[in-house]
Amino acid sequence: MPTIELLLRDISAYQQHYSGGLLHISTLDEQKSNTIWDKSVLEDAVSVAAFYGYETIIRIILEKGWHIDYNKGLYNASKNGHISVVQLLIDHEADVNINGGHYGTALQAASVNGHLSVVQLLIDHGADVNAEAGIFGRALQAASFQGYMSIAQLLIDHGADVNANGGQHRTALHTAISKGHSTVAQLLIDHGADVNVRGYGWITTLYAAAASPTAEIALVQLLLEHGADVNAKGAHGRTALQAASYHGHMTIVQLLIAYGADINAGGGAHGTALQAACCMCQMPVVQMLLDHGADVDIQRGNYGTALQTASDRCWETGVQLLIDHGADVNIGGGFYGTALQAASYRCWETGVRLLIDHGADVNHFGGHYGRALQAASCRGWEAGVKLLIDCGADVNTKGGYYTTALQAASHEGHMAVVQLLLDHGADMGQSETALQAASMNGTIAVVQLLLEHGADVNAQGGKFGTALQAASVNGTTGVVQLLLEHGADRHTEIFQMLLDYGADINQDIGGTTLLWDASCKGHYHIVELLVQNGANVNTQGYYGTASQAASVHHHDSVVALLLEHGAQPVLPPARERPRSVSFQEFNMLNTPQSI
Known part of the structure; x- marks a missing residue:
């Protein structure tokens, strides 16, 4: 039987915490312990001893008659299969249904770790087989996750609900399927598990089976034979066929089609089964779907079409296959708008050339970036920008997130592309x-x-x-x-700041206004800023209108701007030259007092 010294040696993580006391537990009387020991320390000592199955240490503590909680110890002993310790703690009134840790109850901890005899013992002492707690939700889900057939059978025999929801996989059937445990799945179905019940993320059991990286055709066959809806959609409209296509499960794709799966059913991020297969470059699956009538141009999902998806993945054989099956290279939709934009954003020269050779319009508008040239420019892909320009891309066309290609390259700091665009006539006025x-x-x-x-x-x-x-x-x-x-002009910046703080732009200042003063001095951009923010272009002051002031000082561009915004073309009055209002006066008169 292990000694206390052995306990301390083996539990190094707890040695500093307990070394001052466990060596003396056997000599302490109850009165002394009440003055020296903290209750939580004693409970932790039992928990650690139970974890390692040190029954002798636990008996020493129990013999002292200390009134402490043994539930943590019961959970740990159950988790590690120490049946004698479990029995000992139950005999000392440990609660078999208390939530004790990550797995939930002692029954769930024993179930997930495959301790059949402990599971039986806990049930015999009143453990609730349908108690909900922990990561798996219920004991049946825990046993199903690990594929423990005998424990699952025992739990069902004692009333476990086979269709109960809970935990990370929701039902026991979902849990078993997610791990590929076909025998447990068969057991659950034989006891009434609903094959069309929804699980976590609203996915179906069939989707879970098809989506598993280690999907087994026997499990999919089992579900279909028991009435699983082959076209049922889960969260965001995803289907089992999409899942199988994405993972490249060829035989499962074939089986689902044989059971009537809708090849063109839409939903989810990938849109269709064909797009899902293209996303992962699953060539045999793509070929099979096309052979069974998949619509090559259907527009759904994040990428819009299968061709855009393949182009985003820089998958040459996939792009060629889709084109050979009649894919429209200019069809829109999705994030990129066109396949050419997708290839351009990915800096994929082979794909860009392939698409253009098959009629892709280099100036086609759509998608996040607007056009292929903007997509290539924002990535700084100099060779691609030149290729697109050589193929007729308009360097000044507008659209998309960056508006123009020049703005895209400028925003991302791509010097070479900016120079290239300017050399090919990018218009600063258009950007x-x-x-x-x-x-x-x-x-x-x-x-x-x-x-x-x-x-x-x-x-x-x-x-x-x-x-x-x-x-x-x-x-x-x-x-x-x-x-x-x-x-x-730093004044323009400060004017904007003051306007943002609510300055009155039409206030009379010594017989004039801000607009009049800016017009008089020819500050075009400040005049523009003021009229855009609602300045009255026809206000009559002691010195006339703003347009008159600008005209007298020959600021023709300012006069034209004011006329465009509704100023009346009136000849200036013959008055003395007006006093200009300084910026400091404007600041004092118009800055809010709270600032």
Whole structure:
């Protein structure tokens, strides 16, 4: 029989915690223990001893008559199959139905670890076979997970509910199927398990069988023979055929089709069985599905079509096979919009050439990136961008997340692609936020290149307004300095900030307004900012209108801007030159007091 010293030696993790006391347990009387020992320490001592089956240590503690909880010990002893310790603790009133740990109750712990005699002992002492707790939910699910036929039979014989839901797999049948235990599945079905019951994630038993990486055709056959719905859809509309196709279970795919599976049934992330097979490049399955009438152009799922899916996976033989079966290379739908966009985003030159050779439209619009050129540009794929341009891609077309290819390359800091696009005529005027995009990400070289090609340093557009605002918000100090050196108007940025705080843009300031003063000085971008935020272009002050002020000082572009926004073309009055309002006065008069 092991000694206390042996216990301490073997349980190194607990040695520091208990070494000051376990050596003296046998000599302590009850009164002394009540003053020295903490109750939880004694309970933990029993738990550890039970875990290793040290019955002698437990008996020493029990003989002292201490009133402590033995339930942790019962759970540990049951889990590890120490039947004599289980019996000892039950005799000292340990509760057989208490939730004791990861597996739930002592019965569940014994069931999942295959301790048949302990399971029988616990049941004989009143363990609830349908108690719900722990990771598997119930004892029957725990036994089914490990494929313990005898324990499953024992639990069923004592009233275990074969259709009860609970735990990570929900029912015992789902649990057995997920691990490929066909004999346990047969036992459960023979005792009334519902083959069409829904499990975790709303999946069916048939889906679970088909989706298992080690799927057994005998298990699928068993479910189908007992009435499993071959076309039942689980969460997000997924079917068993999709699952089998995704995993490449050829014989199961064939069996499901033989039982009437709808080859074109849609649902789930992969859309159809054909798309699911293409996602994992399962060539034999793809061929079988096509031979049985799979619609090559059906639009469903995240990727839209099977051709887009294959293109996203850079799967040349799959793309060729689908095209040979009549796939439309320009059909839209899904995340990428077209197969060409998918191939372009993946920087897959072979696929891009293959699709273009079969008629893919390089300027087809759709999907997240808008067009193939934008997709290639955002990835910085210089060779692909050149290939698409050589095949007729429009460098200035708009659409998608980045709007233009130039903005996409600028936003992601791809210097070579930005240069390539500019060399092929990318219009800075068509890409009003390219500079802002580059400034936001702090790519100094790209910012410099765009400025050298005539980008307007004060242009408004995009999420952050001007390039200076974008650089400032993101703390890209090098870009801020570069923009200022190229004439970035810091006043515009401050005006925007004050407008955001609710400054009154139509307030009369000494016989004039902010719009009048900006027009008088020719601050085009500030005038633009003010009129966009509702400034009254025809307000008459002591010094006339804003358009009159701009006209007197020959700021023709400002006059044109005001006229575009409804200003009346009135000749300026013959008055003395008005006093200009300083920015400091504007700041004092219009900044909210709480700021």
